[in-house]
Amino acid sequence: MDLKDHISIDALPKHVAIIMDGNGRWAKQKGKLRAFGHEKGTKSVKQSVETCAELGIENLTLYAFSTENWNRPKLEVQTLMKLLVLSLKKEINTLQDNKIKLNAIGCLSLLPKKVHKELLDVIESTKHNTRMTLTLALSYGSREEIASAVKEISIKVKNNIISPENIDESIINEHLYTQNLPDVDLLIRTSGEQRISNFLLWQIAYAELYFTNVLWPDFTKQHLYEAIIEYQKRERRFGKTSEQLI
Ligand code: IPE
Ligand code: IPE
Numbered sequence: 001m002d003l004k005d006h007i008s009i010d011a012l013p014k015h016v017a018i019i020m021d022g023n024g025r026w027a028k029q030k031g032k033l034r035a036f037g038h039e040k041g042t043k044s045v046k047q048s049v050e051t052c053a054e055l056g057i058e059n060l061t062l063y064a065f066s067t068e069n070w071n072r073p074k075l076e077v078q079t080l081m082k083l084l085v086l087s088l089k090k091e092i093n094t095l096q097d098n099k100i101k102l103n104a105i106g107c108l109s110l111l112p113k114k115v116h117k118e119l120l121d122v123i124e125s126t127k128h129n130t131r132m133t134l135t136l137a138l139s140y141g142s143r144e145e146i147a148s149a150v151k152e153i154s155i156k157v158k159n160n161i162i163s164p165e166n167i168d169e170s171i172i173n174e175h176l177y178t179q180n181l182p183d184v185d186l187l188i189r190t191s192g193e194q195r196i197s198n199f200l201l202w203q204i205a206y207a208e209l210y211f212t213n214v215l216w217p218d219f220t221k222q223h224l225y226e227a228i229i230e231y232q233k234r235e236r237r238f239g240k241t242s243e244q245l246i
C-alpha cells in the first residue's frame with residue numbers, strides 16, 4: 001500500500017506552511033558549493049507544490065527567503081535571487097496546468113527589480129486560478145510584518161478610520177501580509193532545526209508543528225505524505241478537553 005492511501009482526504013490541512021531548510025548542509029555533505037544545494041532544493045519545491053495540489057490542499061506557503069537572509073554573503077543572496085527568477089520563468093506552466101494561483105508575502109519592495117517584476121507578472125497571470133494558492137514568503141519576517149500592520153492600523157486610528165476600541169484579532173489579521181489566508185494548520189521544518197526563525201508567528205498560534213531531519217533537497221513526495229499522516233493523528237483541541245471534541 002502506498003503511503004498516500006493512509007491519508008484521509010476529508011481531513012486535509014487547509015493550510016500547510018514549510019520552512020525549507022538544509023540546502024547548504026546538503027551540498028556540504030556532498031563536497032559541493034551551497035549554490036548546488038539551493039538549485040537541487042528547487043526540485044523539492046516543485047514536487048511539494050505538485051503533491052499538495054494533487055491532494056487537494058488549498059493553501060501552501062513556502063519560506064523561501066527571510067529578512068535575516070539578507071545578511072548572508074552577497075554572492076549567496078545573488079544566487080538565490082537568480083534561482084528565483086529562473087524558477088518563476090520555468091514553472092509558470094506547472095502553475096497554470098495545476099490551476100495554482102501565486103501569491104507572495106514579505107517586504108517585496110526590497111527585492112531586486114528584476115525579481116520583483118517577474119514575481120508580479122506571474123502573480124498577475126495566475127490570479128484567476130482557484131485550485132490552490134501557493135504563497136512564497138520572500139524577504140519575509142514575521143516581526144516586520146507585525147510592525148508594519150501596527151503602523152498601518154495606527155495611521156487609520158489617527159485618521160479616524162478605525163477607533164481603538166474596535167481593534168481586535170480580525171482587524172490585526174486584515175493588516176498582515178497573509179490577510180486572505182486561513183491560519184496555518186500544519187507547519188513543517190526540514191533539516192533537524194527545531195525553531196521558527198521569524199516565520200508566521202501570529203498565523204501558527206494553533207498550528208501542528210512537524211520537524212524532520214531530512215534536508216530540504218532530499219525532501220520528497222513520500223516525506224510530505226508522512227508529515228500529513230502524522231498531522232492527521234494529532235488531536236487538535238484548541239483549548240478544549242478531549243471529551244468535548246466527541
Ligand atoms: C534553506 O537552506 C534555504 C534558505 C534559507 C534560503 P539553507 O541555505 O539555510 O541551508 P543550511 O541551513 O545552511 O543547511
Ligand atoms: C529559515 O532558514 C529561512 C528560510 C528557510 C528561508 P535559515 O537557515 O535562514 O534559519 P536559521 O538562521 O538557521 O534559523
Ligand code: MG
Pocket residue numbers: 021022023
Ligand atoms: Mg538554514
